[in-house]
Amino acid sequence: xxxxxxxxxxxxxxxxxxxxxxxxxxxxxxxxxxxxxxxxxxxxxxxxxxxxxxxxxxxxxxxxxxxxxxxxxxxxxxxxxxxxxxxxxxxxxxxxxxxxxxxxxxxxxxxxxx
Numbered sequence: 001x002x003x004x005x006x007x008x009x010x011x012x013x014x015x016x017x018x019x020x021x022x023x024x025x026x027x028x029x030x031x032x033x034x035x036x037x038x039x040x041x042x043x044x045x046x047x048x049x050x051x052x053x054x055x056x057x058x059x060x061x062x063x064x065x066x067x068x069x070x071x072x073x074x075x076x077x078x079x080x081x082x083x084x085x086x087x088x089x090x091x092x093x094x095x096x097x098x099x100x101x102x103x104x105x106x107x108x109x110x111x112x113x114x
Contacts, residue, residue: 018072025059027051027076033086035094043097045090050083051076 022028028049035043056076059067067073 018075021067021072022051022076025055025063027055027059029055033090035090035097043093051079053080056080 029052030046031048031050033045064073067076
C-alpha cells in the first residue's frame with residue numbers, strides 16, 4: 001500500500017508540473033459540451049480545459065524541444081488524441097440518457113466543441 005501511495009504522489013506531482021507548464025505556455029483553452037434532448041432537457045459539461053492545437057503548433061522550436069526532452073510533448077499528444085474521442089463519449093452519454101428516460105434516440109442531439 002505504501003508503494004502505491006508513493007507512486008500515486010509521484011504521478012500527481014508529475015501531472016501538476018505538466019499542468020503548470022501548460023498554463024505558463026498559455027496552451028489551455030476552456031471547453032464545454034452539451035447534450036440536448038429534443039424534449040428540451042439538456043446536460044452541460046463545463047469547467048474543463050484542453051490544449052489548443054493551434055497554440056501548440058505556434059510554439060518556437062526550442063520550446064517544443066524542451067517539451068519533447070522532458071516527456072511533456074508525448075503527454076500533450078496523448079491528451080489531444082484522447083480528445084478526438086470526446087464526441088463519441090458524449091454520444092454514448094446521450095444514448096444512455098435516452099434509455100434511462102425512455103426517449104427515442106431520434107430525440108437526442110449530442111453537441112460539443114471538444
